Amino acid sequence: MTLAFDPTTGLVSPLVHGLFQGSAYGLLGLGLVLLYKSNRIFNFAQGEFAGVAALVAYLFDTGSKGLPKVPYAVAILLGVAAAVLVALLTERLVVRPMFHRPRVVLLVGTVGVALFLIAVEGLVYQDIAALRPIDQALSIDPIFTRLDRVPVLWSDLAKLIMLLALAAAAFLFFRLSRMGTAILAVSQDATAARAVGISVERTSMLAWGLAGLTGGIAGVLLAVPPFSTTPGIFTGTILTTAFAAAVVGGITSLPGAFVGGVLVGLVQEFASADLPLVPGLGSIRGGGELAVAIVLLGILLVRPKGLLGSET
Amino acid sequence: MTAEASLAHHARPGTPVASWVGRVIVWLGLGYLVLLLPGAIGGEASLDASQAAIYVLIGLSLHILIGYTGQISLGHQAFVGTGSLVAANVVSTGTSHAAEPVHFGLSLVAAAAAAAAAAVVLGAVALRITGLYLALVTLVFGSVAANAIFSISSLNGHEAGVTALRPASLVTDYRFYLFCLLLIVLVMYVDIQLGKSKTGRALAALQENELVAQAFAVNVMKFKLIAFALSGAFAGLAGALYTYRVQSFSDKNFSGTPGFNLALIFVVMVVVGGLGSRAGVVVASAFFGLIDVLLDLAAKHTFMAQYYSDHKQYVSGLIGALLLLQTVILNPGGLGQVVDPVARWLRGGRFSLHGHGPTSGSRAADVRA
Numbered sequence: 001m002t003l004a005f006d007p008t009t010g011l012v013s014p015l016v017h018g019l020f021q022g023s024a025y026g027l028l029g030l031g032l033v034l035l036y037k038s039n040r041i042f043n044f045a046q047g048e049f050a051g052v053a054a055l056v057a058y059l060f061d062t063g064s065k066g067l068p069k070v071p072y073a074v075a076i077l078l079g080v081a082a083a084v085l086v087a088l089l090t091e092r093l094v095v096r097p098m099f100h101r102p103r104v105v106l107l108v109g110t111v112g113v114a115l116f117l118i119a120v121e122g123l124v125y126q127d128i129a130a131l132r133p134i135d136q137a138l139s140i141d142p143i144f145t146r147l148d149r150v151p152v153l154w155s156d157l158a159k160l161i162m163l164l165a166l167a168a169a170a171f172l173f174f175r176l177s178r179m180g181t182a183i184l185a186v187s188q189d190a191t192a193a194r195a196v197g198i199s200v201e202r203t204s205m206l207a208w209g210l211a212g213l214t215g216g217i218a219g220v221l222l223a224v225p226p227f228s229t230t231p232g233i234f235t236g237t238i239l240t241t242a243f244a245a246a247v248v249g250g251i252t253s254l255p256g257a258f259v260g261g262v263l264v265g266l267v268q269e270f271a272s273a274d275l276p277l278v279p280g281l282g283s284i285r286g287g288g289e290l291a292v293a294i295v296l297l298g299i300l301l302v303r304p305k306g307l308l309g310s311e312t
Numbered sequence: 313m314t315a316e317a318s319l320a321h322h323a324r325p326g327t328p329v330a331s332w333v334g335r336v337i338v339w340l341g342l343g344y345l346v347l348l349l350p351g352a353i354g355g356e357a358s359l360d361a362s363q364a365a366i367y368v369l370i371g372l373s374l375h376i377l378i379g380y381t382g383q384i385s386l387g388h389q390a391f392v393g394t395g396s397l398v399a400a401n402v403v404s405t406g407t408s409h410a411a412e413p414v415h416f417g418l419s420l421v422a423a424a425a426a427a428a429a430a431a432v433v434l435g436a437v438a439l440r441i442t443g444l445y446l447a448l449v450t451l452v453f454g455s456v457a458a459n460a461i462f463s464i465s466s467l468n469g470h471e472a473g474v475t476a477l478r479p480a481s482l483v484t485d486y487r488f489y490l491f492c493l494l495l496i497v498l499v500m501y502v503d504i505q506l507g508k509s510k511t512g513r514a515l516a517a518l519q520e521n522e523l524v525a526q527a528f529a530v531n532v533m534k535f536k537l538i539a540f541a542l543s544g545a546f547a548g549l550a551g552a553l554y555t556y557r558v559q560s561f562s563d564k565n566f567s568g569t570p571g572f573n574l575a576l577i578f579v580v581m582v583v584v585g586g587l588g589s590r591a592g593v594v595v596a597s598a599f600f601g602l603i604d605v606l607l608d609l610a611a612k613h614t615f616m617a618q619y620y621s622d623h624k625q626y627v628s629g630l631i632g633a634l635l636l637l638q639t640v641i642l643n644p645g646g647l648g649q650v651v652d653p654v655a656r657w658l659r660g661g662r663f664s665l666h667g668h669g670p671t672s673g674s675r676a677a678d679v680r681a
Contacts, residue, residue: 042444097641103444104384108583109640111576115633122626231626236569240455243448289456296452300441 012148014269020156022265023163027218028234028242029249029257030166031211036251037174038183038207040103042243044110045090047234048117049215053083054223055121055231058129065125072137080216086117087212091205099204114235121231133224134158155224162221163258166214171254173210183207241268241289244296250309259308267291335658346493351486358485359557364601365492366553367581371597372499373546374582375590376506380515380539383438384447387454389574391544393462393566394430395423395551400474400561401467416479423552424545431544435537454575455567462563473562476555492553499546503590506542515539580636589648591655596647603628 028046035043057079063069070078094109133155135142143151174180185193186203194200222238223229241264249260272288299306350361374388402419434453438446462468482488506512514535517525526532555561564570577600585596599606607628611620620627639646657663 042448094637094641101640101644104447105640105644107444107447108384108579109637111579112633112636112640115576115580115629116637119626119630119633123623123630126623126626232569236572240451240572244452247445247448287460290460293452293456297437297449300445300449301437304441304445 012150014273015266016147016150016152018266018269019262020153020159020265021269022245022262023156023159024218024222024238024261025242025245025264026163026167026258026261027159027214027221028238029246029261030163030170030254031214031218032243032246033249033251033254033257034170034214035207035211036246037254038187039095039204040187041095041110042103042107043211044107044235044239045113045117046211046215046242047236047239048114048121048232049083049087049212050219050222050238051121051229051231051234052086052117053079053216053219054131054229054234055079055125055129056082057220058131058223058229059125061132072132076220079220080213083216083219084209084212087208087215088205091208095208096201096204118232118235126231129223129229130225130227131220131223131229155221159221162217163261166217167254167258170210170214174254179203179206241292244292247306248296248299250306252310253306253308256306256308260306263307264292264295267295335660338658347490350489356485358489360602360605362485362489362492362553362557364598365489365496366550366557367597367601368496368594369492369499369550369553370547370578371581371585371593372496372503372590373543373550374578375585375587375593376503376539376546377543378582378587380519381438381536382519383442383450384579385434385450385454385543386447386575386579387434387450387452387458388547388578389566389571390454390458391427391431391547392551392554392574393458393563393571395427395548396555396561396566397462397467397474397551397563398426398548399423399552400476400555403476413479413481416482419476420549420552424548427548427551428541428545431540431547432537434544435540438540439533439536451575455572458571459567462567468561468563473560475560477559478556482556488556495549495553499549500590502542511535511538577632580632584632584635584639584646586639586646586648586651589646589652592646592648592651595651600632603631607631 028050031046031049032043035041035046057075059065059067060070060075060078061072090110090113094113095106098106098109133142133153135154140154142153142155144154144157145152174184182193182198183203183206185196185198186200190200193203219234222234227233242261245260245264246257247260248264249256249258268288268291271291350357370388370392373391374385377383377385377388399419399422402422403415434450437449437453441449468474478488482491507516514525514530515538517528517530518532518535522532554565566574581597581600582593584600585593604624607620607624611617614620643649653663
């Protein structure tokens with residue numbers, strides 16, 4: 001969502017759009033952080049967990065491809081459930097056989113999963129699968145409020161609220177629950193964790209299931225117009241920036257996924273808004289992405305553990 | 313029985329004459345397939361074959377980077393694109409007349425140099441950041457920084473593309489294809505010689521254990537940068553050929569989603585080919601360069617033809633994904649495990665699937681985390 005600088009709305013427009021675009025990065029980044037925290041792995045398939053959820057929810061909501069048409073809420077739930085199922089299958093069929101291989105090889109394995117899911121999505125349904133946003137399903141006014149004439153949409157607000165809620169819930173899960181602590185123990189030392197009676201296999205399943213859950217929720221929230229949801233679009237357009245956001249915020253920090261996501265979203269929108277402060281930057285196509293890349297490199301060189309991260 | 317005799321007994325060589333006849337037949341068959349068949353088929357065949365040749369160059373280039381530094385690059389399309397862009401702009405013949413041979417040669421050198429320079433910049437970052445984080449940096453570099461460069465409108469022909477006609481001597485597609493083969497031979501020669509040189513041994517030492525290599529006074533920084541530069545140069549060369557194959561440069565091939573897809577295909581073909589196996593990488597790269605043509609052929613005569621032509625990119629994507637997954641999960645040596653013994657046999661060695669070549673699967677696991 002690149003907008004030219006509009007003097008009538010001033011800085012509010014990039015601020016609002018950056019905040020909501022950033023929550024999209026944060027939502028995907030949350031799943032990346034979850035898996036890095038628990039498995040020390042960069043999950044390249046996270047974007048397609050979202051893609052699968054969006055597609056399944058769309059197919060059930062519209063009743064296409066011979067599927068029964070179900071109520072909106074059920075379609076959303078089915079979509080998220082499909083993402084969790086795909087994540088669990090990924091763990092069982094791809095990650096577990098490679099558990100003791102180098103992490104970069106595992107990364108290539110998740111690239112394979114992403115490519116596989118993109119292909120399957122495309123073979124099933126290759127047109128735009130734009131999900132109805134929540135306001136349409138409830139038939140209410142799509143605009144929640146206006147900030148200085150910039151409309152704030154319900155569907156955007158839902159992303160931000162859900163991101164905050166998920167980040168907080170996941171943070172508390174790792175802090176307070178026994179399962180969360182067990183996942184962290186396995187991530188630090190799998191052998192020692194096994195010795196005190198933690199099932200490495202079950203914690204791994206749990207971590208991937210949670211990643212599928214956050215990915216699925218991200219998918220059904222993000223796949224609304226004007227974002228044109230086609231197979232592979234999450235991997236192609238959001239995932240890279242979500243990785244950057246997760247690393248900037250701190251790849252081991254769940255609040256960091258939120259902070260990094262919003263920060264990267266803001267940097268991107270301000271850099272591409274062609275503000276008078278930085279003449280010419282907005283006229284480069286992809287100036288926003290360039291600014292994000294510079295921020296990422298700066299963070300990696302100066303503070304590799306990220307803004308809120310506790311370790312690299 | 314002496315040790316020597318016992319070895320000879322275990323080797324059990326076939327009758328020399330018969331096995332050499334077999335080798336010659338296979339050599340001739342390969343030679344026909346690679347050198348003559350594309351010309352004999354005519355039509356688009358030479359263009360398709362040069363696509364395969366260009367992919368082989370890219371595969372070799374990426375293999376140098378992954379093989380010697382143990383680092384995955386998810387942004388290799390940026391180097392290829394840089395080469396493609398530079399070559400087109402150096403020659404920039406317009407649509408009317410063919411390139412002067414001198415300019416053509418110059419554009420190849422400039423493409424290689426520019427991509428090598430870009431790779432050295434990335435390599436300098438790689439000296440500080442390793443493993444997963446470097447994979448991420450290459451990903452961002454490829455999809456973001458390169459996008460910004462390719463979008464400079466005076467370099468991409470104001471979004472309409474830059475025309476770069478081939479020189480008169482390469483004007484037929486078949487001749488151009490032979491020229492691509494020539495460059496592959498050149499690159500492979502440099503690659504093989506590199507492996508034998510002091511630089512190659514230093515790089516091999518780095519690959520085994522960076523700290524030990526450093527203790528033996530191997531200059532880690534210098535040799536890592538050499539590997540990056542060489543890989544970038546070859547990718548740039550491939551990029552120049554990419555331009556000349558269709559005789560124009562379009563930034564849309566290398567930026568956005570198509571560029572991202574290219575980057576992933578490049579990684580897939582090297583991993584499927586087998587890290588540490590040059591022959592495996594060559595075969596896998598050629599396969600992925602030709603995959604659309606092969607699928608077209610396969611689908612033409614089946615009842616799936618209509619469905620296939622509607623879902624083309626997803627069918628080839630599915631095949632690539634399945635090949636990649638089966639390689640990383642079940643068969644880390646990749647195609648090299650099959651291709652290497654054949655290549656060894658063709659060079660006059662003994663055929664054995666349990667050989668002791670560079671691919672016993674162990675090097676594939678040496679990609680560092």
